[in-house]
Amino acid sequence: MRELHVAKLTSTISLLFQEACHRLPNDVVDALRSARDREESGASRDILDKLLENAELAPREMIPLCQDTGLAVVFIELGQDVHLVGGDLRDAVDEGVRQGYAEGYLRTSVVCRPFTARVNTGDNTPSDIWVEIVSGESVKISVLPKGAGSENMSRLMVLTPAMGREGVIDYVASVVDEAGGNPCPPLIVGVGIGGTTEKTMMMAKKALLRPVGQPSADEENAALERDILERINGLGVGTLGYGGTVTALAIHVESFPCHIASLPVAVNLQCHSARRGVAVI
Amino acid sequence: MEQARRITLPFTDEIVRGLRAGDRLLLSGTLYVARDAAHKRMFEALDRGDPLPFDISGATIYFMGPSPARPGRPMGAGGPTTASRMDPYSPRLVALGLKAMIGKGTRSAAVREALREHNAVFLGGIGGAGALLSKSVESSEVVAYDDLGPEALRRLTVKDLPVTVIDDATGRDLYEEGRARYRTIGRAHTH
Structure with missing residues (x-):
């Protein structure tokens, strides 16, 4: 003891x-740089440049x-x-x-x-x-x-088991599509699948703690992350909703066994200012 | 991409008429900061028949709630907040002469209709670039509702504050146009 x-x-x-609140994790900065390199829209690239400048300025001048x-x-x-x-x-x-x-x-x-x-x-x-x-x-x-900008656009829905994997992809994409520019994309999309309603939202939230783009250790979940990412980046929302080919930086899926009658899906959105911290005492 | 255009506030009707969705602007001059709670107070004042704490005619309102200023600085971080929460309030203020709003996210049909009817615009600030945007702020003072803390009504003097026209006075919307240009898939069916 x-x-x-x-x-x-x-x-x-x-x-x-x-x-x-002052220093963006390196993996988030790297993800934004990579987004900047592959984004096709000039308007979105211009904003991504400013976000990278912001990430550099904040810790240097101690401004959140x-x-x-x-x-x-x-x-x-x-x-x-x-x-x-x-x-x-x-x-x-x-x-x-x-x-x-x-x-x-x-x-x-x-x-x-x-x-x-x-x-x-x-x-x-x-x-x-x-x-x-x-x-x-x-x-x-x-x-x-x-922040509330992204939290306000987070959603939960209990699908029917028959809706299956495709239903999950459709639902997650529809949440991001309807959120548009409100949650400050490019996003990190935390997805919880299974469990109970509270369990599934908690998984979606905790998925945001994972380093950006680190795939799930579960192969089925990792494949689902790739497929959802591809769908979401086809939505055209782009950086801040100005239109573009990068709407999400990463999808993080967590799953858990659930009731025979349920397929709960929670989507917890994280804005591009994906701030987090961890310490072990 | 075209160079950002420098604009000195306040907006004139002529300048607003020439703005188009997607235009990038650098704003300099005086604007007012208000978000949810300050809008509620302004509405209460209007309902009582009292004057607003500032002259709304030709004014620009920035939807924002800054973080506290460190000593010696005019303001902490300050970027736009989600504008749809101000949708219930904006059409009445636009009818009273408000020329521009700065925020982020989709506006309601009623707001866009008010922009068309009264020749006004909705501008997008860079969401999540609060540190960078604070560098455009030269001075900040509380004008009213100090008790609201981060939601107090403020007057800001800005220099080259970068914004993008989202909704212009002709009814065009950057969010719709931008998304349509890069969309490769149909609308999702569930939800």
Whole structure:
């Protein structure tokens, strides 16, 4: 049994959000460069150049990559041999978000009541915390500062089993098609297939943590990722919806067994400013 | 591709009339920043018969909510937010003389109709380039609704802010035209 003070989680989470909001991961920058090289539309290429310039400028001048520094999504894989001491886990996570957003001059984007008093909570809490108990005695923290532009266009639908693989491709493509320029393409498309409705959306969201373009380890899922990508890049949406041959940088599929009567599919869209951070304590 | 055209704000009717979907512009001058909550407040003011906090005639509104400024800087990151959330508000403001809006994403038929009727435009900012776009901002001040925090109504002075014409006053739309040009497949059937 390893003892770990929750203050360590607080400081780690604070730094992860500040770093994530200022520095685009290398795999995302590489994917944008590659998109720029193969994009046929001059208008989209012009914007991709500016996005690459933005990615370089943000960490150098310490300006957030995007003003929407997101709702703070935090995934914690907690080793079952870790004993957290010194306070409540959720309080410690929220404190990390509070500190990180204040110290990093990140925008606070949370309102306290969804459909009545939409008053800003002022510190970007409460955060969206997901804890999973895993084996071992380390703690893995993954953060996603998730902006609303892409989150608002995310969708879930339970297909009938008869709709099968083609139905999944059609549905995912239709979500991206209808989203158009709203979610700031080129996108990373997280796709969850199977499980229950909550399980499938969680898979779609977690799929966004995977390095961009790293294929699924499951061969069937990897083949599906290729086919969905080809379909989506034929939609013509392009960068920011200005028209083009690159609408998605990557498709990340996760799947899980499901009920005999169900084929749930969740699509969680990630904008080109695909910010994320990970640390293992 | 054609060079971006430099425009000094405010927009005149003549300049707006000459703009076409896909044109790239560099804007300099004064514009106003407002998003969801500030639009709601402006509507409440109009409903009460009160004046708006700024002269809307000929004005440009930027749909944006900046991140906080670091000390010594006019503003933090600032790029466009999704414009469709302002669709319920925009036609009335366009009828009052609003000439241009900067945002991102598809506008409603009612907004596009208002643009045609009143000779106004919807411009696309570069979504997700908040750091780069902040370099075009020379000054930023809160004009009203300070209590809304990142959603306060602001006046910005910008220099060479890059935008692209999405919806022009003749009814053309860059999203439709761009997508049609590069689309290689039919519309998906489900959904």
